[in-house]
Amino acid sequence: xxxxxxxxxxxxxxxxxxxxxxxxxxxxxxxxxxxxxxxxxxxxxxxxxxxxxxxxxxxxxxxxxxxxxxxxxxxxxxxxxxxxxxxxxxxxxxxxxxxxxxxxxxxxxxxxxxxxxxxxxxxxxxxxxxxxxxxxxxxxxxxxxxxxxxxxxxxxxxxxxxxxxxxxxxxxxxxxxxxxxxxxxxxxxxxxxxxxxxxxxxxxxxxxxxxxxxxxxxxxxxxxxxxxxxxxxxxxxxxxxxxxxxxxxxxxxxxxxxxxxxxxxxxxxxxxxxxxxxxxxxxxxxxxxxxxxxxxxxxxxxxxxxxxxxxxxxxxxxxxxxxxxxxxxxxxxxxxxxxxxxxxxxxxxxxxxxxxxxxxxxxxxxxxxxxxxxxxxxxxxxxxxxxxxxxxxxxxxxxxxxxxxxxxxxxxxxxxxxxxxxxxxxxxxxxxxxxxxxxxxxxxxxxxxxxxxxxxxxxxxxxxxxxxxxxxxxxxxxxxxxxxxxxxxxxxxxxxxxxxxxxxxxxxxxxxxxxxxxxxxxxxxxxxxxxxxxxxxxxxxxxxxxxxxxxxxxxxxxxxxxxxxxxxxxxxxxxxxxxxxxxxxxxxxxxxxxxxxxxxxxxxxxxxxxxxxxxxxxxxxxxxxxxxxxxxxxxxxxxxxxxxxxxxxxxxxxxxxxxxxxxxxxxxxxxxxxxxxxxxxxxxxxxxxxxxxxxxxxxxxxxxxxxxxxxx
Amino acid sequence: xxxxxxxxxxxxxxxxxxxxxxxxxxxxxxxxxxxxxxxxxxxxxxxxxxxxxxxxxxxxxxxxxxxxxxxxxxxxxxxxxxxxxxxxxxxxxxxxxxxxxxxxxxxxxxxxxxxxxxx
Numbered sequence: 012x013x014x015x016x017x018x019x020x021x022x023x024x025x026x027x028x029x030x031x032x033x034x035x036x037x038x039x040x041x042x043x044x045x046x047x048x049x050x051x052x053x054x055x056x057x058x059x060x061x062x063x064x065x066x067x068x069x070x071x072x073x074x075x076x077x078x079x080x081x082x083x084x085x086x087x088x089x090x091x092x093x094x095x096x097x098x099x100x101x102x103x104x105x106x107x108x109x110x111x112x113x114x115x116x117x118x119x120x121x122x123x124x125x126x127x128x129x130x131x132x133x134x135x136x137x138x139x140x141x142x143x144x145x146x147x148x149x150x151x152x153x154x155x156x157x158x159x160x161x162x163x164x165x166x167x168x169x170x171x172x173x174x175x176x177x178x179x180x181x182x183x184x185x186x187x188x189x190x191x192x193x194x195x196x197x198x199x200x201x202x203x204x205x206x207x208x209x210x211x212x213x214x215x216x217x218x219x220x221x222x223x224x225x226x227x228x229x230x231x232x233x234x235x236x237x238x239x240x241x242x243x244x245x246x247x248x249x250x251x252x253x254x255x256x257x258x259x260x261x262x263x264x265x266x267x268x269x270x271x272x273x274x275x276x277x278x279x280x281x282x283x284x285x286x287x288x289x290x291x292x293x294x295x296x297x298x299x300x301x302x303x304x305x306x307x308x309x310x311x312x313x314x315x316x317x318x319x320x321x322x323x324x325x326x327x328x329x330x331x332x333x334x335x336x337x338x339x340x341x342x343x344x345x346x347x348x349x350x351x352x353x354x355x356x357x358x359x360x361x362x363x364x365x366x367x368x369x370x371x372x373x374x375x376x377x378x379x380x381x382x383x384x385x386x387x388x389x390x391x392x393x394x395x396x397x398x399x400x401x402x403x404x405x406x407x408x409x410x411x412x413x414x415x416x417x418x419x420x421x422x423x424x425x426x427x428x429x430x431x432x433x434x435x436x437x438x439x440x441x442x443x444x445x446x447x448x449x450x451x452x453x454x455x456x457x458x459x460x461x462x463x464x465x466x467x468x469x470x471x472x473x474x475x476x477x478x479x480x481x482x483x484x485x486x487x488x489x490x491x492x493x494x495x496x497x498x499x500x501x502x503x504x505x506x507x508x509x510x511x512x513x514x515x516x517x518x519x520x521x522x523x524x525x526x527x528x529x530x531x532x533x534x535x536x537x538x539x540x541x542x543x544x545x546x547x548x549x550x551x552x553x554x555x556x557x558x559x560x561x562x563x564x565x566x567x568x569x570x571x572x573x574x575x576x577x578x579x580x581x582x583x584x585x586x587x588x589x590x591x592x593x594x595x596x597x598x599x600x601x602x603x604x605x606x607x608x609x610x611x612x613x614x615x616x617x618x619x620x621x622x623x624x625x626x627x628x629x630x631x632x633x634x635x636x637x638x639x640x641x642x643x644x645x646x647x648x649x650x651x652x653x654x655x656x657x658x659x660x661x662x663x664x665x666x667x668x669x670x671x672x673x674x675x676x677x678x679x680x681x682x683x684x685x686x687x688x689x690x691x692x693x694x695x696x697x698x699x700x701x702x703x704x705x706x707x708x709x710x711x712x713x714x715x716x717x718x719x720x721x722x723x
Numbered sequence: 724x725x726x727x728x729x730x731x732x733x734x735x736x737x738x739x740x741x742x743x744x745x746x747x748x749x750x751x752x753x754x755x756x757x758x759x760x761x762x763x764x765x766x767x768x769x770x771x772x773x774x775x776x777x778x779x780x781x782x783x784x785x786x787x788x789x790x791x792x793x794x795x796x797x798x799x800x801x802x803x804x805x806x807x808x809x810x811x812x813x814x815x816x817x818x819x820x821x822x823x824x825x826x827x828x829x830x831x832x833x834x835x836x837x838x839x840x841x842x
Binding site: 618622625686689690693694717718 | 728729730731733734750752753776777
């Protein structure tokens, strides 16, 4: 994949921009500041140079003027005091000792040359000047309004051919007010302006000084030819500016070359001294600085580009690799690995990415295995399992669900479950969505379990089903439900069979109990019948006793039949019925014997009830028959309760005549007592105790734990 | 030996057998007591009721006794359950009698068993 250039360009530009732009900005600002400062410095420097040179020129001119003043003083004094003063010789001496002057003239008041001092430069002799009226020459005139020095315009001396300026002043020659004129050779200016130093006035240096007279004519210039030609610079804007009194430094362009011109006016002569330096030369440092700056920018730029490229490459290549890896992983290739190793952060990222892919692969394999397992489980499940969305539409149906409902596995997906298989009641009437438990499970998020409803197959047939609906939550919100259902046809058939069998058994049991009671009744009746024909009272009593025993057992079976579970009976009610039955059997009225029942509601199994019944029959019968002979009245008390130790305590007592003193109340006693002991000790594992005091009392205490219920 | 939880039935059986000249051990009412008594007394014949008091029924007691002593056992029961009968017959008892049994039936059974033992 080709990465878009945006990042690369962005990085490169950022690199370069962040490095270069500040540098350039700083450089430009620095250059501008430098330029400004340098311009100012150069202007000041050039101005200083110009001033310095002008000062030197002025100083020289002033010294020449002072020299002439001294000459004037000397000559005036000599003339005052008369005597033999050789003025010409004096002047010659002065000329010879001062090479600046090429001639000194003394005019009379009419301007006629009186004395001269001539240098060797002048090819004339004194006599040539005698009687000449040089004052007519404007260069030799002293302005009458000045008392001091008169400076002439510069001119090329016709005497020496050199550029000259005349210094004039009045001189008192006795009574005559004459003029003293000194012709100053301006060759000195070359020296002052350093024209003799070739480098100083080299045009390569770009800096030189020139002087113009008050008319703008060059009187000093490195190019002497211009001076000779009396080149006039008054047309120059800068020179005319200077001649009009402007000082300072300005820029001037001449022949497409720019110059810095620092101007100073020499007030004595009105000359304009200009120190001119080409801008190129003046700002050489700036140019060098700019070159260095540009070179630095260039080098920095190159280095930046290299660094940027290196960095970008160092970032983009691993990024490309990561991108490729991400695409591969996204396409499902979890075996892909990034082949990039480095100690830097990108190397660590690549390594972490590889680790992530490995973990993804492991997780994916686990998930796939889990999903496969789940699929196998769901497909293998015997129950129908359907996933529903919030609208009750089927999102998943396992093969069992499809098979039970007669659909193909994929047929159910997307269909509404209620509409497909739960739409009607068993009688075909519509089953409302609002009352449908499954729909409510999805709607309200509640779990439902219905044990017996009807589901419908594709072919329109129905089957009984048990189903559960459980909502599915994601992040606390209902997103659907899972419905599992089973075809309970077999179960219902089995239940029906069980109900039928149970009914049959119940009928049989009823029949059995009936027959048992009937049989016992027949036995009792046969005994009764036989006793009717017995004349012997003892035998008749025996038959009666047997009948009572049978009735006692029959009563147990009656109670069992009436009991809630056909397993245990209430001894309380049994005792009441037995006592009543025996009182009736022995035809004893309650006026004679009062039967007191102090009984708790104790339930026992039939295995315990029968021996208890037989024991009670013996004890109650005994008390009725023997405790209250004759007209004696009394009370028979029957107590029944459970002790704190969980034992059953049963006692029959009377307040009758009791037993004779020598009566054996042990197991070797009468058959009745033997029966009590046999049933009590052998069958019930009870403690049997007889007491004969103020009547007879028999107490039986036993744990009712020998038998288990046969009907649970 | 008579193994019978119904006290009167046990007493009558013992008395009638004694009256017929047999030596009868003290009757027991539970399967546990039957095993203990059989090991101790080693009777020649045991009349075993199937439905007994306690945890063990007569068939279990008979199986345990049979693992120790080869004592002929005749089951005497009021149950006519076929499964119960099959369980009992697996132990190859000396006999299987349904209640109520008369003294003559008891004596016939005793003589049949004892003659078989003598053979």
